[in-house]
Ligand SMILES: [Fe+2]
């Protein structure tokens with residue numbers, strides 16, 4: 001297979017819909033952005049890029065950004081204070097990227113070393129990080145870019161209060177742990193994709209050009225995590241998804257300080273983004289953006305049959321791994337009973 005192009009053929013022209021502050025016009029802009037940045041062939045290209053990144057990791061280059069031309073006049077249908085509050089929330093959520101990448105690496109390390117290295121790099125025998133993963137190298141550009149954007153719009157630096165990343169916490173069932181953790185990763189990349197796309201629907205010109213680079217990175221990562229997860233969990237169904245979310249919620253109720261759940265993550269992110277200050281129109285259009293992106297992802301998901309995923313990532317060692325996972329889970333339960 002030939003290496004896929006590292007930078008997707010996404011046009012950089014930014015004003016792709018007429019400017020108007022009504023909710024209907026915002027909806028039109030969201031649909032136009034989804035069509036523009038998430039066409040099915042682009043999602044396919046981003047997933048097919050992943051096996052090449054396992055062997056030859058290459059940073060997706062950013063275009064030179066027109067920082068000097070960014071101005072609050074480029075906002076559409078949103079006031080500068082609300083937009084800056086959202087930027088501040090995104091900064092706090094993006095900032096602890098090292099914590100995110102290292103917990104993901106640990107969940108993946110035993111069974112999927114190539115993916116573990118892609119997200120979290122390589123550690124030596126004493127646990128020191130010696131090389132960064134490509135995911136971290138690309139994501140760590142986001143916080144400085146958002147801070148710079150905040151400075152351009154607000155005329156002052158933001159107060160950064162990074163969210164604490166949830167550390168690696170094995171339960172004794174590595175397969176279930178990885179599934180739950182992977183769901184969180186896909187959900188956060190999806191959330192970031194929808195948010196940046198929604199923000200792009202509320203601006204134009206140089207401001208939109210800056211956000212575009214973050215959006216393209218998030219789409220790239222979301223697609224890779226989703227597709228890899230479909231390969232790694234060929235037996236997963238909607239029932240598996242529901243079961244995993246319910247278990248996380250039960251653990252969250254029992255151990256509120258240590259355990260995370262998707263609901264908790266969603267609530268925390270909404271609080272950080274200043275959701276109570278949003279107008280009903282802004283809330284409705286963000287929900288619309290979540291809906292439009294998810295529809296596109298499900299459409300793409302139907303083009304991922306097992307044979308295609310095997311062609312990309314090789315035969316899945318599911319049966320062998322399942323025996324190993326069952327053995328580890330059994331030992332974990334026996335040890336837990338002994339204590
Ligand atoms: Fe990001």
Ligand SMILES: [Fe+2]
Nearest residue numbers: 189192218221
């Ligand atoms: Fe991300």
